[in-house]
Amino acid sequence: MKSADKSIFLEKSSFDVDGGNLIGRNPHEISLAEIRQLEHVESPIKAIRAKCIDCSGKSAVESRKCVAINCPLWPLRMGVNPFHASSRVAKREVANFAISKNTEGTCDV
Numbered sequence: 872m873k874s875a876d877k878s879i880f881l882e883k884s885s886f887d888v889d890g891g892n893l894i895g896r897n898p899h900e901i902s903l904a905e906i907r908q909l910e911h912v913e914s915p916i917k918a919i920r921a922k923c924i925d926c927s928g929k930s931a932v933e934s935r936k937c938v939a940i941n942c943p944l945w946p947l948r949m950g951v952n953p954f955h956a957s958s959r960v961a962k963r964e965v966a967n968f969a970i971s972k973n974t975e976g977t978c979d980v
Contacts, residue, residue, distance in 0.1 A: 916950055920947070923944055934948050935949065
């Protein structure tokens, strides 16, 4: 974010427990044009990748080596969704499953 006013993304909390401090506004109540001023990536998987790199000391190499396997973002840290059918891993598993189904019950003798 170069020169945008960051205060448009914050509001005074209405919760007593927050003591009147500023909290982040609900993104659904902010225009897309305003959100784009933040210059965040717009793809969820790219946002996850960026967060993982940030968490790993701003190092893509360290993100790759991450051992925080209990983190819900861990499987997505490489910028690819392994649960999505278009990922290489999923395609390979589907192909291996198809091959194993085609060879079931056959005898190599």
